[in-house]
Amino acid sequence: MQTNGLSNDLERIAHKTMADIVEIRLRDFLKKKAFKPGDALPKEIELAESLGVSRNVVREALSRLRMLGMIETKRKRGMVLASPDIMGSFERVLDPMFINENTLRDIFELRLTLEMGLADLLYLRMKKEDVDELEEIAKNQKITAGQHSFRIKNEIAFHGKLYTMTGNDTLQRFQNMLLPIFGYLVSLEKVPIIGKVSHLDLVNILRKGGKEDFRQGMFLHLEHHFKKLK
Amino acid sequence: MQTNGLSNDLERIAHKTMADIVEIRLRDFLKKKAFKPGDALPKEIELAESLGVSRNVVREALSRLRMLGMIETKRKRGMVLASPDIMGSFERVLDPMFINENTLRDIFELRLTLEMGLADLLYLRMKKEDVDELEEIAKNQKITAGQHSFRIKNEIAFHGKLYTMTGNDTLQRFQNMLLPIFGYLVSLEKVPIIGKVSHLDLVNILRKGGKEDFRQGMFLHLEHHFKKLK
DNA sequence: TTTTCTATTTTGTAGTACATTTAAACAAAA
DNA sequence: TTTTGTTTAAATGTACTACAAAATAGAAAA
Incomplete structure (x- = not known):
């Protein structure tokens, strides 16, 4: 028809x-x-x-x-x-199951875009305790690098914490919503790919570096994702 | 109770x-x-x-x-x-009328975050024609700098075009949804504030500069918004 | 005045009936 | 054989009635 x-x-x-x-x-x-x-x-x-x-x-x-x-x-x-509840309505439909391939890709890019833009809010609002906590999460990863499912959980914990640190509730919930999608896409990776800049590196940048450094670091951290885009 | x-x-x-x-x-x-x-x-x-x-x-x-x-x-x-239709459900509730003050602020920050993160997708996908078109929009602004309502329309046209240029449909629709909120907040400004970097400057950066330059330029363009954040 | 009970009102749920649409099956014509 | 027209049956769309459940407002009691 x-x-x-x-x-x-x-x-x-x-x-x-x-x-x-x-x-x-x-x-x-x-x-x-x-x-x-x-x-x-x-x-x-x-x-x-x-x-x-x-x-x-x-x-x-x-x-x-x-x-x-x-x-x-x-x-x-x-x-x-x-x-x-803005996010509430979103959460209802945001399930990898229901979303078509194109939109899935789009949303993944949306997430990358957000992460690249986080620096300004982060440097405006992050507190020392936050960075300490972030470091704990990052260290945690090194120890348990073995299991695949745990790796994803840790990945989520780290990036989630970043969003929390922006002090923006809506942003945080938004990211939370995108998690299943992120998880879904990462789970498709057969071999876990590690970026040139690790989570611990990012923590160090937050401690000692500036916004520009962080952006650069985040890009390198996500680079393998960006490389897949067309 | x-x-x-x-x-x-x-x-x-x-x-x-x-x-x-x-x-x-x-x-x-x-x-x-x-x-x-x-x-x-x-x-x-x-x-x-x-x-x-x-x-x-x-x-x-x-x-x-x-x-x-x-x-x-x-x-x-x-x-x-x-x-x-992911965005469809969002559009339904996203009306400044219904949203409380805090969430409104959050969403505004979300938008700023996105704009700061646009660079990577832009440099990956933008075409010469796009930049030409963007330049037209930017020039248009200079001419009609007078009227307030037109200024907002032009502002929207410029930033909207940026999103279009990312080639990400969902992102574009997302931005489109946020427009009323953006417009609402801008309309609260009594005196139009011009950033240190103009739309035309941004176009020039897109032509000759790199991603870092663009991020820096976008930040300066949005700086007065960032300065209001706490 | 404060608490407790009662009555009333409005939403929540169930069930019946029928209108409307249209996919599917069939019949007729080219 | 393929197309076109007609019929039929099945599922959704709409309306209406009836009653249960909850909660407010007001009356009664302390």
Whole structure:
């Protein structure tokens, strides 16, 4: 059906269900009315009547918004607008299982990009204790260089700690989300590749070097990944 | 209720509705059975019976997965697993209106981090035409330096083009999502601040300089933003 | 005034019924 | 044989009713 040359140009007509429409309408409604977190929303029946649909449909739409954390509902009290958990919605779909190959690659690059950009926040906010802790993690790796699964865990611990040190909660959660993907891709490597700059080297740079040194070091650390990109 | 000292330690008991549970169960089900995109799923009634809940509940859960693009449903044929549109789910919640102040700041930093990390992908993939086009955008700015709203548009065009040039679709869409937030924060600036390195300077660096130069230039371009961070 | 109980209200769940769409099977025509 | 048109059946989409469960607000009691 999609493979005949003719219909290539014709875009598939998107059939929207009532739930889809109601979802959009509700979103607009929340925006237009400039609801603030904590504000009470009309109850389900009222919404259903206003929109001229069944309560069923309204509930499906509300269920979506609830999943995204945009609203919270309590029996009797009704619904209130909430601050959605940005990352939460992301985490739901971010599973290597569900993501196609291209996007997987894209996300991997996104991660590399982030790591290369970490320096500024790091040098702004890192504390001595953090670096000490980071060093512990790095040393830990040397000892247990044997097992493969442990190597990945340690890899994750080290880079995760870096994100934590930025003091940016969202960034940290973002990285956390990308972990399964990272882990998945690393697990595809048959032979573990060690960069020219090790974790311990990076720690030393953080102690004694400047931002530029760190960027350079991080690049060398990740170089074998970058080399695979086309 | 939350403010009395006693209950501080007690974590709020998360009341899960059936729809929440079914959503999780379905997710696990999809994973466990290792469904591939295109595979057919059991029909609603069967799911309802298997899980021992009403079709209503199942539909709420399915509605969520459908919104995220994890499944697609066709009448008669049933449901099939699909590749979720990662960014799509993000876009839904990413509206400055709904996001709290802290997260807003976090995301802004996330963006800065990305921009600082762009260099590697840029130097790997940029083409001469891209740089030419970028130059046009940069020049455009000089001419129309007057209007405020135009300045923002141009700013967005320039940085947007940079992301496009990375050849990473996901990254580009990600940036696109962050635009409203970026715009919102920039609009808070009373006096437009010009960095030490202009857009045109960056273009020149792309033409003649190396990655390090670009990073340095980008930092100076964004410096006034970095200076505001704590 | 503070606590406890009660009544009411709203969400959560279940179940039935029917409309709508469309894949699939079949029949007819070229 | 291939294409085109028609029918049928099956699954989703929507509506409606009914009731359970929870939690607030208000009444009653201490």
